[in-house]
Amino acid sequence: MANDVKTAKKEKKPNLFARIGRYFKDVVGELKKLTWPTGKDLAKYTATVLAFIVLFAVVIGVLDFLFGQGFTLLGSLAGKSSDASALADALLGLM
Template identity: 50%
Template sequence: MSEALVTDTAASSSKGHAKKAAKPGKPGFFARIAIFLRQVIGELKKVVTPTRKELINYTAVVLVFVVIMMAIVTVLDLGFGQAVLWIFGGNVNIEQ
């Protein structure tokens, strides 16, 4: 009985390559676009818009952060500029 099983398996695998059929589980091009759009709409329904108070609070936090970062960058720029002038001698008179 095991010989018949091996023979059937060997016979079926030696028939050559059959024409590949499309995967039945894979949706077509337009179906994938439709699924994508449904998922986008589903995600947009989850978005919660902030209240006016929250929006003002978030805006104030961002503006304060930007002002602090500007101050840090300005101080570093002035410091590095002074260091370069001190290292390379910035007060040399060209007209001699």
């Protein structure tokens, strides 16, 4: 009855080094399937990335300058110098 049920045999896992070897073999197989960009495409992609880096650096620089000028203006409107403590006082006064 209950003893008649047979258990399925577990398949043995390969040892660690065999699994590592199979992993790297699979990686090499996947790398062979890739379509690598040509030199011309790679140069175009690189130029695009560098252009966006420069663009965002300029945008962040302009925003930094504008916010700095705005905080200086806030400090001068509060009637104090534009040092850090006066700026903090002006900002705390707005709250």
